[in-house]
Amino acid sequence: ILFLLAQMLQAKDxxxxxxxxxxxxxxxxxxxxxxxxxxxxxxxxxxxxxxxTVAIIWVLEIHVVIYSIGIMDFHLLVANAAFMITSGLLLLMFFIYPTKAPKTKPSNSLPPASI
Structure with a gap:
């Protein structure tokens, strides 16, 4: 439906x-x-x-943002800049939080027995 609507418009629109x-x-x-x-x-x-995966996506998005600036394509710039920012935020999480869950010992809720 979208392509039919776009076909009815002028080419630029x-x-x-x-x-x-x-x-x-x-x-x-x-x-x-x-x-x-x-x-x-x-x-x-x-x-x-x-x-x-996150690092590669972030680097690829940087390249596409630079490319979209070079060819002056606003739509490409907006979409990939948003993706670059969100994947960059996700990449920062690797420096804030540990990459492995800490191993915790099972807690014994019973106190030790005294004799």
Whole structure:
């Protein structure tokens, strides 16, 4: 339906419409990183996310942001800047919280028996 609507518009307006929708959907998709950051703060550990994946995504987003500035594409810049910021926030969580859950000894609720 979106493509049919864009086809009815002039070429420039159709591209702007498709770019806006794609930019919005990618920006909304980047909120997944915010959920993972929330989960890390809540659990006080970040053992459920691989560091290498987050670091590679962040570096790739930096490259795409630089590219979008170079070609002056606003839609590409907004979407990837949002993703770069949220993945950067997630990357910071690796420096704040431990990457492995601390091992705790099971607590014995009974006091030691005295004879």
């Amino acid at each position: 159709g591209r702007a419409l498709i770019g806006s929708v794609a930019s919005c959907s990618q920006t909304i998709g980047s909120s997944g990183c915010l959920f993972l950051a929330y989960k890390a703060v809540k659990q006080k550990v970040i053992d459920f996310i691989p560091l290498k």
